[in-house]
Amino acid sequence: MIKKIDHVAIVVEDIERALGVFREALGLQVSQTQSLPEQGVTIAFLPVGESEIELLEPLGPDSGVARFLATRGEGLHHICLEVEDIDAALAELKGKGLRLINETAVAGAHGRVAFIHPKSTHGVMVELLERPGSR
């Protein structure tokens, strides 16, 4: 069902400042930056092996990411697992009683995505991603 860790997301106050660590000190490269006003975030992706680190910076005070930053501070936010068939995965997880934030997949930056509620996954926000052409 799960192919790999697609990315690990980190909430930061300021992506440019965070790149001082993740790019300048740790030597990672930025493959993509994107502003997503409808989700209230700016994102940057830094490939690491077959996965990526995603930096998330809130654009304003109203997004979930902004609330996370205000209450928990900077740090690990979620993990994204790539699946072959997200519809089958969601049906199976729902059948096993997991609480889903997205009952059906929605459009994400890299494919169709859905979040599982952290109450069902031991405090971990888990995103599932099906990339185009995966099936």
Added chain:
Amino acid sequence: MIKKIDHVAIVVEDIERALGVFREALGLQVSQTQSLPEQGVTIAFLPVGESEIELLEPLGPDSGVARFLATRGEGLHHICLEVEDIDAALAELKGKGLRLINETAVAGAHGRVAFIHPKSTHGVMVELLERPGSR
């Protein structure tokens, strides 16, 4: 400098209970479980692509993992990045002003490891790992 995400670690109250989600629902397999009394934890590894998910359960109330669980609850704890040469990596990070929890590498379950202080990495606990035969 960094080869891949070696693992993403999740603190849980009870590994057996957590496997109800990560193994039974998400379909991952357990490759290794180990009790590490000197570190105050029991660990389980579940491979995902080239990486692994590590579940961490405190053995008693005195470990860092137990304190994390008491103050923050279950959830994402740290990310481990595999490097080719951990001594060179630590020297470079120290030279760039990052605060290290381990100034020199120590023995870990899978090789020589060192932790960077989350105050230097935007709230993320980062572990570096050099596997045997890596250089």
